[in-house]
Amino acid sequence: MGNLKLTNVTKAFGALTVLHGIDLTIDDGKFVVFVGPSGCGKSTLLRIIAGLEDISAGGIEIGGRDVVQLSPAERKIAMVFQSYALYPHMSVRKNLAFGLENLKFKRGEIDTRIAEAARMLAIEPYLERKPRQLSGGQRQRVAIGRAIVRNPDIFLFDEPLSNLDAALRVQTRAEITRLHRQLKTTMIYVTHDQVEAMTMADEIVVLNGGRIEQVGTPLELFDNPRNLFVAGFLGSPRMNMLKGKVMAVGEAGVTIDVGYGAPLAASIDPAAAKPGQAVLVGIRPAHFAVGDEGLPFVVQYHESLGTETYVYGTLEGRDEQIIVHQTGHFAPRSGDLLRIMPLSGRVHVFDPDNGLALPQTVSQRSDAYEHA
Amino acid sequence: MSTPKATDLGGRALDFVMGIVEAPINGFERLMGRKRMPYLFLAPNLILFGIFTFLPIAIAVGYAFTGGTGLFVSDRPFVGFDNFRQLLQCEDYLRPGSCRESLFWTAVWNTLWFVGFNVAATLLVALVTALILNRAIAARGFFRAMFFYPVLLSPVVIGLIWKWFLDRNGLLNAFLQMLGVPPEIFLLDVGWSRFFVVVVSVWFHMGFYTLILLAGLQAIPKDLYEAAAIDAASPRRTLFRITLPLLGPNLLVVLILLMIRSVQIFDEAWVLTNGGGPGTANSFIVQYIYQMAFGSDLRLFGLASAASVLMGLVLLALTLIQLRLGRKMES
Numbered sequence: 066m067g068n069l070k071l072t073n074v075t076k077a078f079g080a081l082t083v084l085h086g087i088d089l090t091i092d093d094g095k096f097v098v099f100v101g102p103s104g105c106g107k108s109t110l111l112r113i114i115a116g117l118e119d120i121s122a123g124g125i126e127i128g129g130r131d132v133v134q135l136s137p138a139e140r141k142i143a144m145v146f147q148s149y150a151l152y153p154h155m156s157v158r159k160n161l162a163f164g165l166e167n168l169k170f171k172r173g174e175i176d177t178r179i180a181e182a183a184r185m186l187a188i189e190p191y192l193e194r195k196p197r198q199l200s201g202g203q204r205q206r207v208a209i210g211r212a213i214v215r216n217p218d219i220f221l222f223d224e225p226l227s228n229l230d231a232a233l234r235v236q237t238r239a240e241i242t243r244l245h246r247q248l249k250t251t252m253i254y255v256t257h258d259q260v261e262a263m264t265m266a267d268e269i270v271v272l273n274g275g276r277i278e279q280v281g282t283p284l285e286l287f288d289n290p291r292n293l294f295v296a297g298f299l300g301s302p303r304m305n306m307l308k309g310k311v312m313a314v315g316e317a318g319v320t321i322d323v324g325y326g327a328p329l330a331a332s333i334d335p336a337a338a339k340p341g342q343a344v345l346v347g348i349r350p351a352h353f354a355v356g357d358e359g360l361p362f363v364v365q366y367h368e369s370l371g372t373e374t375y376v377y378g379t380l381e382g383r384d385e386q387i388i389v390h391q392t393g394h395f396a397p398r399s400g401d402l403l404r405i406m407p408l409s410g411r412v413h414v415f416d417p418d419n420g421l422a423l424p425q426t427v428s429q430r431s432d433a434y435e436h437a
Numbered sequence: 438m439s440t441p442k443a444t445d446l447g448g449r450a451l452d453f454v455m456g457i458v459e460a461p462i463n464g465f466e467r468l469m470g471r472k473r474m475p476y477l478f479l480a481p482n483l484i485l486f487g488i489f490t491f492l493p494i495a496i497a498v499g500y501a502f503t504g505g506t507g508l509f510v511s512d513r514p515f516v517g518f519d520n521f522r523q524l525l526q527c528e529d530y531l532r533p534g535s536c537r538e539s540l541f542w543t544a545v546w547n548t549l550w551f552v553g554f555n556v557a558a559t560l561l562v563a564l565v566t567a568l569i570l571n572r573a574i575a576a577r578g579f580f581r582a583m584f585f586y587p588v589l590l591s592p593v594v595i596g597l598i599w600k601w602f603l604d605r606n607g608l609l610n611a612f613l614q615m616l617g618v619p620p621e622i623f624l625l626d627v628g629w630s631r632f633f634v635v636v637v638s639v640w641f642h643m644g645f646y647t648l649i650l651l652a653g654l655q656a657i658p659k660d661l662y663e664a665a666a667i668d669a670a671s672p673r674r675t676l677f678r679i680t681l682p683l684l685g686p687n688l689l690v691v692l693i694l695l696m697i698r699s700v701q702i703f704d705e706a707w708v709l710t711n712g713g714g715p716g717t718a719n720s721f722i723v724q725y726i727y728q729m730a731f732g733s734d735l736r737l738f739g740l741a742s743a744a745s746v747l748m749g750l751v752l753l754a755l756t757l758i759q760l761r762l763g764r765k766m767e768s
Contacts, residue, residue: 115663115667116666117663117666117667136666137663137666137667138666138667138668138670139669142667143667144663144664146660146663146664148658148660150658150660150661150663150664151664152661152664152665152678152679153683154682154683154685163665163668163670163678164667164668164669164670167668167669167670167671167674168669211664211668215668
């Protein structure tokens, strides 16, 4: 069984604590992505699960078994490294066989498993080649193959796509997802690329400064970020932030003044806000409608990607950059004044003091609106 | 060619030097053309190399075909292959006594035995030391320095130190006596003296080879060991299946350098054994060459040169094997 339970996992290098009491449960068969900025501790956490790093405190269970004292080999995990870490002096076949030989598997069983993994990953033609005779993408597949033949309870991936070019990355991303559907084995995947996180994960764990900021499905995190960090980290371009003040608190939510005489409505739990309270209002670029009324937006420049357009500018008289996303062709000129209005139900409100999101009356859901 | 204006002292010193060499270098470049400039920079080294390496080789090859005791070529009669015939004439090469130049063949066999034991022992000790120093042990830098320091000493100093240590009244005997073991005259016993010639050579040179192997070990990516740990490889299998194969090129370099330098054994052994003793037990090829040419007024420059040429050919063969194997490993 490939379920994983981390309890209060703490890791310190000397005086520097890099993981502060991580609690996390991952169910069997899930594809979980650890995402966060450089130095957030995501790779360290993965290496701790693998047994390549010791923990300073806490507990780790894999399949209900306490594995803290077990070596990497005894944990029934397999890992795909960022650098692939293929043995350069061995052929692809020997790279795949090495782990099984160490575990004293019978020759016939080794050959069967290699043949199966090679077919699954389409690396049969390269089995007798050395790693240096392969392209980056082929090496990547061999590295995954080496993990597959072990038939582990958990697959660990440490930024496996970061050495591939953009096109190959998209392709390999899809392949890993397909592999997960086929194998139905727990996979833990570390990346700093939020697109990988959003597209591949059943569940995303957002890490920052050695702490878990939020755990949830990609859309849960996108729609209901728990704090300013998650709101800013997921979604590209990042969420726009406006300073505002709570004007009125009603049963259905609150109204917030961000200036310009255009109050914004937000579905915030009335108990969580009081009139006069300073707040930060977060609105994703795609959640603005351009129309006849709303906030005055002065265009600086725009980027046309064909199917979509990003317009960069500021609110009239202010300095903070605001990005507005529009589908299709849209070509405002620099200096144009547009009126932009947040879509109803797409306004996030944060407490500027602690960065936490104010609780919503109803969870925002992606399927609750049609435009974005 | 202009140099950027530097404000720091080093920069100013560089400006000063560049100011001096700029004009002549520009002049040479106009004279020779840019394409031939590299040869200008190589010339000083090539000239030194020519005078002190290539020219002596040519002289030695020439002398190998001459006889007599004269120092200058003009005083030496041409004798063809006589010197080589004298060296190689033998009833049974395994019995130096049956050879015309028995001393030469004694030296050849002594050298071969020395090379065998010395190469094996030094390689093993250097490898084990490098493997230990590559681990995260306490005071690693200190130990690395300790093992390297003997390399910096002069061979004669090494020979003298060990002689004091091994003498009849030396440190080792004093220590043995303390333990109640009767003293041994190590350097007058054939077995012990040969053993200690190897020990001293290993102690003297291992630091250098350890350094080469350590560099090789550190070039092996750490994640290969992590992959091996996840692949359930035992420490033994990790050593034999990962570390040693990946250290192959460095091991080859060490092996060949070690063989070449072992064949050339002379100075420290000469001092330690008082000129190859006891008897001819530690008489090696270079010692034979030295003795024929410069020892006790023999002045047999022709014979010594012929022996040098033969030894040079063996070393050349070893070097070619190294190059061949090195290329094979690369491909």
